Every structure is written in structure tokens, then in C-alpha cells.
Amino acid sequence: MTSSILVTGGTGTLGRLVVPLLREADCKIRILSRHGHPAEDDLEFVTGDLLKDEGIEAAVDGAETIVHLAGGPKGDEIATANLMRVAARAGVRHVVLISVVGADRVPIGYFRSKLGSEQVVRYSGVPWTTQRAAQFHDLVLKVAEAMAKLPVIPIPSGIGFQPIEAAEVAARMAELALGEPRGLVEDVAGPRIYEASELIRGYLRAAGKRRPIVPMPLPGKGGRALREGANLAPEQAVGRRTWEEFLAARF
Numbered sequence: 001m002t003s004s005i006l007v008t009g010g011t012g013t014l015g016r017l018v019v020p021l022l023r024e025a026d027c028k029i030r031i032l033s034r035h036g037h038p039a040e041d042d043l044e045f046v047t048g049d050l051l052k053d054e055g056i057e058a059a060v061d062g063a064e065t066i067v068h069l070a071g072g073p074k075g076d077e078i079a080t081a082n083l084m085r086v087a088a089r090a091g092v093r094h095v096v097l098i099s100v101v102g103a104d105r106v107p108i109g110y111f112r113s114k115l116g117s118e119q120v121v122r123y124s125g126v127p128w129t130t131q132r133a134a135q136f137h138d139l140v141l142k143v144a145e146a147m148a149k150l151p152v153i154p155i156p157s158g159i160g161f162q163p164i165e166a167a168e169v170a171a172r173m174a175e176l177a178l179g180e181p182r183g184l185v186e187d188v189a190g191p192r193i194y195e196a197s198e199l200i201r202g203y204l205r206a207a208g209k210r211r212p213i214v215p216m217p218l219p220g221k222g223g224r225a226l227r228e229g230a231n232l233a234p235e236q237a238v239g240r241r242t243w244e245e246f247l248a249a250r251f
């Protein structure tokens, strides 16, 4: 049976990988984006902005499932509340949310905001599934590239990351979207935990750059939580592709 799926964030790093998987499964896909895009065969775009509460009704209209992948540095809980208010009214049957590993343990703005989104979804009245994922390799690369613009790279000391390949998270999101609502499912994280400095060194080597690295303690409760590994899921190291393999493919 063809099901109608709204994908928010369908133009993003994760969303661009989820959409083809759902199309292969014969779903009718609509993507909500803040920018206009020409329609393609069976792919529809609706222009709207979740934070500004614009265009959401048209995007949700007729959708049986919502795969909610849109996100930004700030305000995800507000964007999600705007989306879920419309989704509940429209009788959407299933919402699948992407969140972050440690959303409930790391008291830093972004993680708090993702926890806020989780709670909005949980109490929306729409049957739901929430998947928490660790940082994607693409994000680590973006941060490393930005840091390498500095003459000296400050790196938070004693903090680990367990990056995962976005395509592996995408496969999981598509599987969840095609299944029944499952509530909060087990975290997904990459195959290895790396010190932040190891990730940067790997990047510098792959990119053929040299920069001095200076350890910098991250202050506050957030820093402590990260040093305690609250952003990691060692029991859920289900990702296969390593940071080194990702870098080798990029450089």
C-alpha cells in the first residue's frame, strides 16, 4: 500500500538520505522546506517554516506519517510544538522524530531543545517513535573544517564523541517510518568512541593540514556531563562506518 509521508528536513543531510529510501518503498513523499523547490515525479515540496509557524497545515494535509527531521541550532522544541499541534488536529497516525543521544542527560541548549521536542511529541496525542542518534560524521567534519580556519585549535579536553554515518541513521529512520509506532527506541551511535582531539587530528591528517591543538576545559554542568560521557552510547555502537573510513572517502 502506498502511504503518504511528510518529511520535514527532507532537504538536510539526514533527510536527503531518508527520502530516496521511502520513495523506493513506494511511499508518496512530501517535503517541507523554507525554500521553494520544483516538484519531481512523485515528490512534492511545500514551502513553510516550522519556527515561524507558516505553511504547516498545507504540509500536513493528507499525511499519514510524519518523519520529523527538521532542526536547527535553536528553537527545535518550538518548531516541533507548531508541527505537532497541526498533526494532532489532522489525525496523523504516526510521527517519527530524530533526536540526539544524551538529550535527557546533557544540560546544554541544543540537547535541552531536543529533549523539549521529544516531550512535545510524546504528549502530542499522535502515536510516536523517537530515535536518538549520535553526531553524524558530516557534522564532525563541518566543525573540524571551521576549527581548522583558526591558527590554533582549542579542543575541549576529556570529552569523547561516537560519530555515526548519516546513511546508517537514515536507513534506521526509514525502517521506523515504515513500521508501527514504538515510543523511545534504543539509541544509535558509531562503532568507536574518540577523544575530540583524535577526531580533529584525523581530519588534519586527511586534509593535509597542520595546526597546533590546545586543550581547553569545558566549564559548567554541560562540560561535566560531557566529560562523564552523557553524549555517548557505548552499548549501542551499532554504526559500522568509522571516522577514518568516512575521511578516506572524502579526501
Ligand SMILES: NC(=O)c1ccc[n+]([C@@H]2O[C@H](COP(=O)([O-])OP(=O)(O)OC[C@H]3O[C@@H](n4cnc5c(N)ncnc54)[C@H](OP(=O)(O)O)[C@@H]3O)[C@@H](O)[C@H]2O)c1
Pocket (backbone or CB within 6 Å): 008, 009, 010, 011, 012, 013, 014, 015, 032, 033, 034, 035, 048, 049, 050, 051, 052, 068, 069, 070, 071, 072, 079, 098, 099, 100, 101, 133, 134, 135, 136, 137, 139
Ligand atoms: N547532525 C547531527 O550530528 C545530528 C545528530 C543527532 C540528531 N540530529 C538531528 O537530526 C536532524 C537533521 O540533522 P541534519 O544534520 O540533517 O540537519 P541539516 O543538514 O542542518 O538540515 C536541517 C534541515 O532542517 C530544515 N529546517 C531547518 N529549520 C527549519 C524551519 N524553521 N522550518 C522548516 N524546516 C527547517 C532544513 O530545511 P530547509 O533549509 O530546506 O528549509 C533542512 O532540511 C536535526 O533535527 C538534528 O537536530 C543531528
